[in-house]
């Protein structure tokens with residue numbers, strides 16, 4: 070029902086640079102990730118020449134996750150971060166790997182099984198905008214390269230704030246605005262020309278990767294995202310630029 | 325925190341150094357056991373000029389974790405300027421120098437000495453992982469530097485201090501980001517080239533397909 074109402078009201082959102090209907094976007098995003106799920110890790114490595122491992126590692130340091138804690142990795146895709154957290158929280162802790170996309174979770178589960186880290190790990194298929202967890206139940210939430218895919222980012226941030234325990238923290242790792250203009254130019258070339266072609270080569274799916282590149286450009290810059298986190302009720306918000314601001318990690322605390 | 329440096333670069337260097345140490349430990353189970361005895365030790369190394377803070381955490385399995393960010397309580401914190409650290413690296417007897425130097429040691433110095441002795445004994449291969457991260461020149465220099473730090477006293481060359489301060493003040497600040505950027509640019513350059521070639525090949529192919537067979 071709501072579907073129709075929204076469609077009728079003509080509420081729109083950005084799908085990359087095409088403006089589409091909000092409901093359509095969820096379907097489109099899912100389509101993009103369905104088609105790349107299997108090759109995603111390979112692509113990820115190629116796209117950022119392995120540098121994303123550094124970004125993720127620093128994000129994990131900032132989480133300061135301790136044994137016994139409950140960690141939720143939203144848009145966790147193929148389980149990169151979840152595997153590390155599983156080791157950090159130990160047997161008394163819990164890691165929830167959440168993603169809207171079933172095929173991403175399947176790839177994640179297989180990979181995590183291979184790495185032997187499953188005892189304290191659970192997969193949850195859900196939407197970042199409506200997280201199906203009790204209020205104040207999570208010590209730490211991470212979302213890495215996922216927020217840009219979410220239709221209503223404010224709604225997602227509020228949903229995250231709700232389920233965090235007081236003092237719990239949210240970490241958002243995301244492409245951002247390069248601080249150096251020359252760098253920005255090169256990066257644009259890279260993301261608009263090279264990424265889609267690589268997508269075509271490896272996956273036969275240039276559209277998916279063009280979408281990724283465009284959604285990077287559409288993502289809010291450092292200070293905008295910081296403001297959005299504050300609006301969602303988080304406190305002590307801060308960010309760290311990495312690799313010239315191509316990527317930033319934002320952190321906020323639940324009051 | 326380390327606000328003046330790109331966390332991705334510091335992380336890269338620390339990951340490389342950590343990798344070298346932990347690989348050394350894998351090859352030397354006795355040292356790994358000794359290290360495991362220090363499990364839970366958090367050593368903070370703080371330098372105020374250039375401003376940098378690094379933590380070495382001993383993990384239960386006898387591995388070392390190096391990080392630019394840590395919220396755990398430190399067992400021991402060393403604090404000083406670059407020159408104080410330099411003095412330490414060229415000292416005859418590090419333990420004595422440590423106690424008498426201007427370096428401020430907050431907490432128990434025993435695990436600090438134990439750690440240094442352990443890593444020195446292991447002689448990890450710093451070169452390969454650091455060259456991998458920083459490129460030939462800077463990687464080699466930093467590898468040299470680490471070798472000296474962990475074998476302080478043994479090799480106290482005259483020019484070492486000068487070399488070291490040059491590295492940290494010049495290379496250390498400028499070169500890693502430069503190396504990283506350069507690498508990134510190179511990757512892009514070669515990709516753009518490949519893409520261009522591919523595009524024209526595809527076009528030629530398409531053209532050939534379109535041309536009706538005679």
Ligand SMILES: C[S@@+](CC[C@H](N)C(=O)[O-])C[C@H]1O[C@@H](n2cnc3c(N)ncnc32)[C@H](O)[C@@H]1O
Pocket residue numbers: 098102113143144145146147148149167168169170173195196197198212213214215218219220
């Ligand atoms: C670029 S991947 C990031 C994967 C992983 N976090 C990483 O850093 O490698 C983005 C992920 O976000 C998921 N996603 C997109 N929209 C979502 C939503 N509304 N809620 C939850 N996950 C979503 C996609 O299915 C995909 O797995």
